[in-house]
Amino acid sequence: MRPLLLLPAGVAILGAVALGGPGLVDRFLPRQGEENTSSLVKTEAVEPDTPADVVLAQSDGGNSPRSGTTDQPGKVDETALRYFAAKGDTKRLEAEIARLKALYPGWTPPKNPLATGPANDPQLDAMWKLYSEGKLTALRKAVADRQAAEPGWQVPQDLLDRLAVAEARDQLIGASDLKQYDKVVQLAATNASLLTCGDVDVLWRVAEAFVRTDRKDRARDAYLYVLKNCDKPEERFATVQKALPLLPRTDIDQLLAEERKAPDGKGEFDPLRTDIARQSLANAGDDPKLVVPPADLALVEKLANDRGLVSDAVLLGWYHLRRDSPQAAETWFRRAYGKENSAETAQGLALALVDISRPAEAESVLFQWRNTSDDTRKVYLAAVANLLAVTPPPQIAAEVLDRMSRAVAEAKDTTSAEQFGWYADALNQFQTAAQWFALALGWKPDDEPSAYGLALMRWKLADHAGVRDIQKAWIGRSERIARVGEPEAKPRETGRVPSVVLPLQQPGPQPETAASTSQRAMPPDLDPRAGTTKQTRAAPAKTTGCRETQDPRGLTPTQALTRGWCLMEINRPLEAAAAFDVALGGSGQTRSDAAYGQSLAYLRAGLADQAAVASSKAPLSRERAVEVRVALLETQALAAFEHQRYPETIMALEERARIAPERINLMILRGYAYLKLHRFGDAEQVFRAAAATGDRDALKALGDLERARNRN
Incomplete structure (x- = not known):
């Protein structure tokens, strides 16, 4: 018959407490602030809330060997200690000393474990050898065989205890490897002698089990136990390493606080x-x-x-x-x-x-x-x-444009193709722009911005049938596509045109630009830009502080805003636009003022497209929004007239008249647009209304109208 294995009383009590109710974890490890012992568990006392009947039932009816072990270190079984010392097994000798210290706090290890002890027992030595080699099944058989052959032979209690603990350790390691973390915690709770500095690997596995079962505070306590009680530098270092991926930073900081310093002041965890x-x-x-x-x-x-x-x-x-x-x-x-x-x-x-x-x-x-x-x-x-998308459009080297276009085509990137379209539009290369928008739309048929760009380019190329085709395809899906050609449509910029030909450029004549127009279609003094809009802003900047060239990117938003207004005062609008762009990085009123200022700067530079974009970068007051809108429509009307797109001129001026009173010079511009379209009656009505104010330019326009009628 196999003999009954009796665990130390403290272990039995711990097991009863741990398995007897929900307080498993709370009774497993000492919490922060508790008195440290040489073991991870306290075996000297039962916690006051432990059910007494459960404790007694699990500790052999109260006849536990507690009093004969823990309280009487003279009876400590040192057989294993002597065996490991005799075999020169330093690692197991140290582990055994740690185990005995944990179970018997008053015990002191002998200076020479070999000095005393019973005579050699070859069979028992063979059993200890099996134990040291981890051959636990063979050890069980050897014990049973000797008990059968020698009925009076008593198995050393320490060997039985060590065998039980070793078997429990194997079970714990197996459960850990299989990620059965609840079982790991249970096995540790019922085998407290495993939880010592003699076997730090078990402590690490138990700590991980706590983490995996959502009890990170107990895991932290397990790692802290190692750092507070164990001395091997490599194990201490590895303890923090293992905790790093498992614990939150606040817990890691608590572990680092247990760092030990070398004589030179270097901390053991510095690399960590x-x-x-x-x-x-x-x-x-x-x-x-x-x-x-x-x-x-x-x-x-x-x-x-x-x-x-x-x-x-x-x-x-x-x-x-x-x-x-x-x-x-x-x-x-x-x-x-x-x-x-x-x-x-x-x-x-x-x-x-x-x-x-x-x-x-x-x-x-x-x-x-x-x-x-x-x-x-x-x-x-x-x-x-x-x-x-940089404004104003940069002059990009032909080889760079070529490689960018190839990369965009290879990636079939709709966004970049659309930007190529707007870049071509800014260079007045409408045919190329249309091709880029069409390419983008081919890659993504539901891309509304590309469809809008294509419709707008067809309008600029006077392909009205093409515009109607796109509008029909997008009916009910895009209001701005439906209104292409009306004042809300994207106007073409009238700024400088870099001398570069974009990829996909088609042969054939290109529309004439504002810069290349040799003759104006109306007297210079009727240029609507002569009547500039007011700039409603507070406290204009002094001009003496911005004449030197300066990169605004090093300024704060508030400083950049001030510089922007200063540059506007000395008529350097493109530099002002760059300063306002930095100011847009601010918030609240600063950002709103920057959007307004950049809109005015681009308008003054003749870059209507960029002005429209700038006005949308931040909310504007109603007064400012109307002011910018009026200026944009005036610029659009002038650009359309200069490029002989007279219907666009009329629509822009009519839209402007709906939101602001029409000035005399703009009335005369509208009249000339009617005249170019041979709408003589409409032209006469507008010219006579303007002439009724006594305006000499309106009277001259009536003469131009009469001569045009005579030629026709």
Whole structure:
């Protein structure tokens, strides 16, 4: 008959408490603030809320060996200790000492375990050998065989205890490997002698089991137990390493607080602090909402400066980029890119450059890596789109335009193709613009912006049937497509035209531009731009502070706004527009003032498209919105007249008249548009109404009307 194995009383009590109710975890590990013992469990007392009947039932009816073990260290069975010492098994000797200390706090290990003890028993030695080799099944058989052969032979209690614990350890390791975490906790609770510094691996597994069963506070206590009680440097270091991916940062900081210092002042966890700081920044690079402790940021910056690792610079670049600090991101990414021109460093640098409005550099940096991955391709195409959207349109080298167009066509990127269309439109290359919009629409048939752009280009090319086809296809889906040709339609800009031919340019004559028109269709003094709109703003800036050239990107939004108004005062509208663009980074009234100022700046520069876009960048007061709208319609009317699109001229002026009183010079412009369309009656009505005010230009216009009638 197999003998009954009696566990130490403390273990039995722990098991009763642990398995007897919901308080398993709370009774398993000592909480913060409790007195530390040499074991992870307290075996000296039963907690006051433990059911007494359960404890007694699980401790052999009250006849536990507690009093003969824990309280009387003289009776401690040191057989295993002597055996491991005799065999020179240092590792198991240390583990056995730790186990006995945990079970018998008053026990002191002998200085020489071999000095005393019973005579050698070859059979018993063989059993201990089986135990030390982990052959537990063979050990069970050896014990049973000897009991059968020698009925009076008594199995050493320590061997039985160690066998039971070893079997429990095997079960615990197996449950841990199978991710049966509740079973791991139960086995640990009923085998408290496993939870010592002699077997730190078990402690690590139990801590992980707590984490996996949503009891991270108990896991923290388990890791803290190791750091407070165990001395091996490699095990202490590994303990924090294992906790890193499992515990929140606040708990990790508690573990780090148990760090021990070397005589030279160096902490045992210094390398880990470096890894923790880097991981903190890596996590923050993925999640912009994460708050990084200032100490982590400072440590990684110091590492990047001292060691110059590309990986640290990249970490800092992504951290700043995700937190809307593109200037700082550009600094770190450029440092990394300078040391290692790779897809990652180029991608980060390109994103930062796009964010600080330097898309041309971004395109150049990332071009060679554009097809490395989907991410790099997307960033490259974003740089292309942003470069094409710069206002006023930049003059881009032909080879750059060619490679960008090929990349866009290869990727079939609708957004970039659409920007190519608007860029071509800004250069008055309407046929090319139409082709880009058509290409984008072919890739994405439901792309309303591309359909709108194509309709507008067909209108500008006088392809009214083509416009109607698009309007029919989009009926009920886009109000602005339905109104192409009306004042709300996107007007063509009348600014400078760079001397560049875009890809997909078709042969044939191009529409004449404002810059190339040799003769005006009306007297110069009737130019509607002569009547500039008022600029309703408060406290205009003094002009003496902005005559020197300065990059506004280094200014705060408020400073940039002031500089923008100052530049408007000295008639440098394009520089003012750039300053207002920086001011748009502000908020509230500053942002609204910047949008208004940039609209006026572009209008003064003759860039109506950009003025319209600027006016939509922030909410404007009703008065300002009307003012900008009136100015846009005037500019549109003039541009249409200069390019002999007289119906557009009339529609723009009529729309303007609906929101603001019509000035005499604009009435005369409308009359000349009627005249060019041979609508002599309408022209006469307008000219006579203007002449009734006594305006000499209106009287002259009546003479022009009479001569036109005579020629026809």
